[in-house]
Amino acid sequence: MYERRWWLSVLTVATVVSTLAAPAMVADPGAAAPGPDDPITDPIPEDPIRSRLGLVLEEYAQLPESEPTPPPTDERLMRHNRINYVGEVPDGSGRLYVPDLNGSLYLLEDGEQHPYLDVKERSADFFSGRGMGSGFGFVTFHPDYADNGVFYTVHSEGEKAVAEKEPTYPNQPDAAVQSVVTEWTADDPAADEFSGTSREIFRYGFGSYIHAIQQIDFNRNAEPGDPDRGMLYLAVGDGGIAVDNDIPQELDNPAGKILRIDPSGDNGPNGQYGIPEDNPFVGKDGALGEIFAYGMRDPHRFSWDPGGSGAMYLGHIGQRAVESVYEVRPGDNLGWSKREGYLSFRPDTQCYLYPLPADDEKYGYTYPVAAYDHDAPKNWPCNADSGHAISGGQVYRGSALPKLRGKYVFGDLVDGKVLYTETAEMKRGGERAPIHELQLFDTKGKQLRMTDFVGDGRVDLRIGTDSKQNLYLLAKANGTIWKVTGTRTGPASEVTDKVRSNLAAYYDFEHPFAADDAHEEDQGSSNTLLSLVNGEESMRAKEGAFRGSNNSLQTRQVDPDDNGNDDWKAGVWDPEGAESLRAFNGAKGATVMGWFKTTGENPGLNTTTPDPDDRYNSVGLAGILSGDSNGHDVRALLELIEVDGELKLVALGRRLDGGASQTFAADKDWRKLLPKGKWVHLAATFDYTTGDMALYRNGKPVDGSYVVPGDPWKVDGSGASATDPRGIKIGGSFPQNSQERNPCDCRMDSLMFLDTAAAPKTIADQYRRFAHR
Template sequence: MPKTLRCLIAAVLVTALCAPPAAAQADPTPVDDPIPEKPTASGLTLTLEEFASFPKTETTPEPTDTRLVRWARINYLGELPDGSRRLFVNDLNGKLYFLDQGRPREYLDVGAAFAPDFVSGRGLGSGFGFAAFHPEFARNGKFYTVHTEWGAALTTKTPDLTPQPGTRFHGVITEWTATDPKANVFSGTRREVLRLGFNGQIHGIQQIDFNPTARRGDKDYGLLYVAAGDGGRGSSSDDPQNLAIPQGKILRIDPAGTNGANGRYGIPAANPFAGQAGKLSEIYAYGMRDPHRFSWDPQAGNRLFLGHIGEHAIEAIYDVGAGDNLGWSEREGSFVFNKADRCHLYTLPDDDAQYGYTYPVAAYDHDPPPGHSCTSDSGHAVTGGFVYRGQKLPLLYGKYLFGDIVDGQVFFTVAAEMDERSGRRATIHKPRLVDTSGRQLTMADLAGSTRVDLRFGRDGAGELYVMSKANGKIWKITKAGWTPPDVLPTLRKDLVAAYDFEHPLPADPAQEQDQGLSGTNITLVNGGAAMRVADQAYRGSTYALQTRQVDPATAGNDDWKAGVYGADGVPTLRAFNGVKGATVMGWFKMLGDGPAPNSNTEDPADFFNAIGLAGVLSGNSQGHDVRALLELITVNGELRVVALARRVDGGASQTFAANKPWREVLPRDQWVFLAATFDFDTGTMKLYRNGRPLDGFYSVTGDPWGVEGDPEPDVTSATDPRGIKIGGSYPQNTREQNPCDCRMDGLMFLDRVAAPAEVWAQYELLRLR
């Protein structure tokens, strides 16, 4: 799907999602709390181990802003792309360091090289902002830096592209060529590549970088991305929307080319505005206030994620593509920015889709304390991070880690949820942070300051680092554990999805937040928040899920059920792709006799042949076919508790049915802990009641899963499941099928077979709480 079409679809969806219930209004209306949902506490626990400590540095000149008084203004950690495994770190006050076994060694003094024009003591982003090493550094010795100049430079040097009126600072990109790329101290030459002029001391050039996912021969290979802020003028001008100037844009240039404005860089032919009259050919994307940090996800389409610092209230992450317009300063996040009203953002207009703005895939707002002036800084600013694709921390895999610069809060989202086409922002989670002794702490604790000045880094293996300017230290994330409540420790790392019905999504109580690893939130269909009822399945439980058939006499889709469905699959459930086993377990209380009358026919004597409990759909499911399911179904003319699954999409299913009558397994008005395990490699299934195995039989003879005769492990289809269904089929609500008049709690979906001892221990863990 073309990017522009995706933007239009996303804009339509976001308009519907962000507007209040009475949003069919022609004019935008003010919003007091733009993003009511807040980052939620997660069971993911990250261990931070001190990695490096940097020497104290001073600004040039002495600062007039106390926020610049830091131990060391370290700004980024990266790895040289030459196979040497050397790490580099830049300090805004001027130094470029290489790390030797965690000890910083000065490689180059950028500040001294450009004295006396170099400035780092005016503005939070001034100084030596970033370094980017060419992907062929090992061969050509080239790397690039960006720094800030003032003083004589303002009269003796000229910006290459249109400067802002009243320019007071220059952002300068320099190419350095090392005589010996293997050396640990720089010696070589330099040349200026690009110079931009900014009116203010804030929102200059924040980052320059090469796409590390591009390979030789790719159109993106060797191209330099430049994140240029609005110079502080965006809130009072249209600079970010003006395609004739560079401010408020991400630029993309070829440092080896010559057809740029000054002949010292080139214009990539694939740039979205290349050759268009009145538009800068250098622009890759636009409509930005302060594009603070961007990074590429090495997988899943190599998407470019940007952390964008807001003006009034919104801190946002964007999925940025060529030609995208993030909307500033017409939009802040997915809201209208009104230059005349500094105290409110506004809902989107009805015709918003026509503008084609790109909206955030994740965002949070400032939530200033009571009494805080709406026109002053509330002390929040997002710093973009990275999607973890390393090999050492599987529980962190596929999660985008980012944070808040000021207070040092660390957040994550599930990268697969960060999809602008969905029109829904990804849920933001807050992991627990611990030191190597297991003591829980905050980044403020580690930094020794309430102003952390948080940044992130990534090495060549994809491992992640956090850093603080407050004390000039870097910590490496060395462990990722999972400590969700009410889950046996041995099951935690395989808990794909879990629902205790104590965690409604703050912005939409008709959704339940996943307490498992995947972040797959589910919808409470038809009944919404009313489906959470006060009941105690186990000690410590407060609410349970109520499912039921609402009106058996009327054909329709009014049954209360829960789940998630995606016609193209649900990427967050990818853990069930190509697996050897699965487990579904939870607490169930039957309230009716069942099965329910078939509301799809006019025959009052026609009843459904099953009662839906909980399961994972297959990769080609219409909302009924399953990969792994715990259910009651008619087997040989009699309703029984079963485990039912198919290994291959579209292939034959197998059913394992309990011998014991279903009313003995699930007595009316009594909570029972049920579990079903599915071993796709051996072709076996098991059922458990209150931790003990249930005797049973298979309904299909032979080898319906096709596991015989193949020496390789037999696994499920390598397709994304189309969702989860709970309390009935068709969670997309296109049909009523197999409704359950029952209550459920503590539902768990694992991507492996739980051992009998684990099923018993999980039951005991909750029963004895």
């Protein structure tokens, strides 16, 4: 089961979230270009391309549990530990290093870990209990570490330090924490435990607990004699306060910049480091000479291509919608907070981004070479965390995995998707490079997602490498590191092209919503978030209906003695009509299909009558609450229902608001069609223009008959009422949870809702696609 996680600290979300009032504006290829004041809420309409290429992950190590200091109230910090990078000590020993934000630095040898240095113990004011990046943020070893024993760390210190310790440059107003860069010199570079000296070289205070100094590092491409050899880069965030000001654009402060310093020099403002004379702003009035590039919000991770052009790539976390990869060069201005990704940002309307102005070229901003947007569910508040943030990655130039060569491998640190772009396609000033999503496999060949590897809807993914270009994935969720040991070709999409063209909503239960994993992300076109009602994340079962599926949904009756609202079911509900499901508004047809397995006694005991042995006369499977349905009246429902005193598998449909329903009932005993403990693929189709309805089992039509004589639908060749659907119901009635009826003690997988009456061949082909994976 997935571990319970609540990620929203401010927003209170109802059991089933209502749709937003504002429609999304997207780019229409046939429409006029949007004006400068036209909001764009789908900045990058194209999704990452699902690649057939997959990575084989072998568990390499699990680091010890740890806890933040002081104890946090934000559950996002309550992880197994907070490991956030893996790299190799540059001394030829093969040892890997792993920092934990909660304070410890570990060394790994052949997967075996041991503590090397406790940064928390060395700092009386150490702080990691608030803010996603607070604590022991990063460590990097001098390229000549084998000879000089020098390495560098960055950590956070709290209020006492802010009040008492002098920063290198003036703190941001009302600073909450300070980031401190420290140089350590080991007495014996080969020792397994640190002993030596340290000195502080840089300190700066931030106005909130987020977006401080994320990464510090050296350019490993710089050989002896190269002017970049031994220069230390610092990725300094905007302190979380630049939404309403221009701090990242101002060159007189370090915030929202990448700094480049010489830790062996002494001409910096505090005499503890030097300012390289070849930095782009050296000698410019009013500018800090340390600045290498600027205009950043949260420069999370940067790395250099170890081959090719040797370019520096940055994974930059956006404010609301766009996650970006930049190729960073000296003097670049990435545009924040005037720009987010490729678009204009306005602090007063943060739900939207806007087109670039006609005179944009005069500003000289640098734009991403690759980017993806959040695609937040349409029935999720636009100003709430939607569970996305880029984790910068590595360009693979190794020889062991030829299919990865030349690819920049990165990921989304929240939902755990692993992505790549081709470096040959990442061109500054050109079209953004396509982004591909990699498939993932364990060493036994089982296809998994990172949420499966970690057992949590929020992964907290990071990506590291070693001197042989091996790639490593690590997650705070369970404190584990995996090594990429191979590649393999994964299966094609489980959805046929014919089904995809009309697939309005699709829930495969492989995509917990990272911002709140009591919800499931829609893989269909409507992008409608599904709520797991009452059971929440406990409703996820570690079982799939077909090869390649790892999870399903468990619905059930909870208390057969109580007429309450505690049954496990799932759904979407909006009493005003769910805009995101508008495909069913006036639709000419509908299809409901998916995998079902009964797991308990059905029908359930009836909690609404005094007879303790009375059972409901229906078992809810899945349906569309189109039109004005209140959760019990339906338009398109696949269900078990009593017909003439006998429970039958039925397609139950209603065409018009206020109109009558029709039922198509299977002839065969429902227990033969849906035997207990066995997965079965079922489908129901509804053609509103002709009045035809049909049932299918494992891709084949099911014999049956209509229950109501005549023409209760009043068929006239037109579609359903032009009314936005109230939602979707799964596993029972009333997804708004106002009352409980007709629970199904069942497991369900890959539920599909189409805005057309699918043809028999379409359903048969989709069943075969599932069954033959």
